[in-house]
Amino acid sequence: xxxxxxxxxxELLQSVKAAGYEEPTPIQAEAIPQIQMMKDLIAxxxxxxxxxxxxxxxxxxxxxxxxxxxxxxxxxxxxxxRELAMQVAENFENYGKxxxxxxxxxxxxxxxxxxxxxxxxxxxxxxATPGRLMDLFERGKILLTGCELLVIDEADRMLDMGFIxxxxxxxxxxxxxxxxxxxxxxxxxxxxxxxxKFLTNPKLIEVARPATANINIAQHKVHVTPRKKREMLRYxxxxxNVQNAIVFANRKTTVRELxxxxxxxxxxxxxxxxxxxxSSRMAELDLFxxxxxxxxxxxxxxARGLDVKGVSHVFNFDTPWHPDDYVHRIGRTGxxxxxxxxxxxxxxxxAEAIANVEKLTGIKIPPYEMSDGDSKKPVRKAEDDADKSAxxxxxxxKRSRRKAAPAEEPANETVHEExxxxxxxxxxxARNAEPKTSEPDVAEPQSxxxxxxxxxxxxxxDWNGPVPEFLAISALP
DNA sequence: AAAAAAG
Numbered sequence: 001x002x003x004x005x006x007x008x009x010x011e012l013l014q015s016v017k018a019a020g021y022e023e024p025t026p027i028q029a030e031a032i033p034q035i036q037m038m039k040d041l042i043a044x045x046x047x048x049x050x051x052x053x054x055x056x057x058x059x060x061x062x063x064x065x066x067x068x069x070x071x072x073x074x075x076x077x078x079x080x081x082r083e084l085a086m087q088v089a090e091n092f093e094n095y096g097k098x099x100x101x102x103x104x105x106x107x108x109x110x111x112x113x114x115x116x117x118x119x120x121x122x123x124x125x126x127x128a129t130p131g132r133l134m135d136l137f138e139r140g141k142i143l144l145t146g147c148e149l150l151v152i153d154e155a156d157r158m159l160d161m162g163f164i165x166x167x168x169x170x171x172x173x174x175x176x177x178x179x180x181x182x183x184x185x186x187x188x189x190x191x192x193x194x195x196x197k198f199l200t201n202p203k204l205i206e207v208a209r210p211a212t213a214n215i216n217i218a219q220h221k222v223h224v225t226p227r228k229k230r231e232m233l234r235y236x237x238x239x240x241n242v243q244n245a246i247v248f249a250n251r252k253t254t255v256r257e258l259x260x261x262x263x264x265x266x267x268x269x270x271x272x273x274x275x276x277x278x279s280s281r282m283a284e285l286d287l288f289x290x291x292x293x294x295x296x297x298x299x300x301x302x303a304r305g306l307d308v309k310g311v312s313h314v315f316n317f318d319t320p321w322h323p324d325d326y327v328h329r330i331g332r333t334g335x336x337x338x339x340x341x342x343x344x345x346x347x348x349x350x351a352e353a354i355a356n357v358e359k360l361t362g363i364k365i366p367p368y369e370m371s372d373g374d375s376k377k378p379v380r381k382a383e384d385d386a387d388k389s390a391x392x393x394x395x396x397x398k399r400s401r402r403k404a405a406p407a408e409e410p411a412n413e414t415v416h417e418e419x420x421x422x423x424x425x426x427x428x429x430a431r432n433a434e435p436k437t438s439e440p441d442v443a444e445p446q447s448x449x450x451x452x453x454x455x456x457x458x459x460x461x462d463w464n465g466p467v468p469e470f471l472a473i474s475a476l477p
Numbered sequence: 478a479a480a481a482a483a484g
Binding site: 131134252275299300301321325 | 480481
């Protein structure tokens with residue numbers, strides 16, 4: 001099967017070819033003909049299956065057949081996150097470069113002016129996150145009555161994020177004689193209901209989960225105690241031939257603190273999470289794409305769909321709570337046939353979560369064991385630790401301190417240089433000034449190296465540093 | 478348990 005067999009226009013085939021694709025993925029081969037026949041569609045598919053192109057390509061041909069009108073977009077694509085919406089837009093631009101089609105990207109966190117202007121001029125396709133679309137709609141900037149093609153992307157994610165009422169509201173503003181395409185990785189009850197309500201005789205397409213079968217990703221779980229996570233991460237970053245890596249954490253606060261810690265340890269690291277303003281999010285992503293930083297600490301905002309070329313490693317600094325998220329996260333590496341490595345840190349408290357991951361993926365993730373040589377004396381680590389203790393020991397608290405300091409000191413010590421180098425020992429004053437838990441691991445005794453790393457339990461004596469929040473909670477009756 | 482999305 002070739003793209004040429006799918007009845008796409010010549011202009012489109014050219015841009016597909018220019019993008020380097022010859023053969024459609026299974027979902028593209030199945031979905032494109034259905035969409036061309038104006039059928040409604042439910043597609044069960046994960047990101048990484050070629051899902052986006054499966055609707056973008058036929059849409060371009062369909063839209064090329066008509067004419068745009070001011071404020072009356074002809075089609076609408078809904079995506080759960082801004083980054084995903086941006087990526088869909090990039091796809092549209094890329095594949096549609098031989099067509100005269102206008103697009104508007106309606107996402108929050110950026111000025112409305114340009115978006116409104118685009119709407120006024122008339123667009124063929126709107127690509128939007130629900131919030132901003134609703135906002136503009138309520139301001140009377142959009143008429144959806146001419147919108148005869150609707151795509152709901154990542155519907156289950158939309159459900160998780162509480163967007164279903166918004167989607168229902170939007171669907172009701174669209175003409176009833178329209179084509180609706182719904183993409184979802186899973187089909188929970190509410191999504192089924194949504195489909196029943198807003199789709200007409202939909203054709204159902206299902207393709208296999210990609211990441212589970214992605215043999216290009218070498219997966220490992222690493223048993224650690226919470227306190228040892230950062231040290232283990234630094235160790236792996238230095239010793240596992242990391243070109244660039246996305247490090248996922250479950251909480252935004254963890255993302256912030258971990259990113260700051262990595263910078264302080266001399267890594268060229270950045271961060272992305274939903275509390276950052278949109279321009280910072282884009283800027284960090286851009287630095288990472290350009291390899292000006294090679295480590296991106298991220299919340300799950302970056303877990304799904306994000307397409308960065310050539311990510312060599314994914315680290316789950318926290319085991320994800322939802323097994324689906326595991327699949328999405330590690331899917332950021334091993335893309336387009338490249339090799340990738342994925343490490344998941346597992347504490348005792350994560351036993352159930354990791355079991356769920358293994359159940360979902362159907363594979364037993366092999367534990368990562370450091371070689372003896374490594375565990376006794378990691379060559380570069382030794383001197384690093386010496387250095388570290390010299391710098392960090394003074395910072396170690398003598399007693400417990402208040403736990404809730406404001407989370408944001410600007411971590412402006414970014415060092416853009418190759419990762420393993422230690423950086424300055426400067427700013428001791430600034431660091432002393434912060435009564436914060438930003439470095440629980442620095443308190444570890446220099447003389448207790450690697451062997452405690454996989455110890456089963458945490459003894460009270462270990463707690464001469466601040467108690468990580470989750471442990472403190474789990475210790476309660 | 479969190480994160481995400483309008484501001």
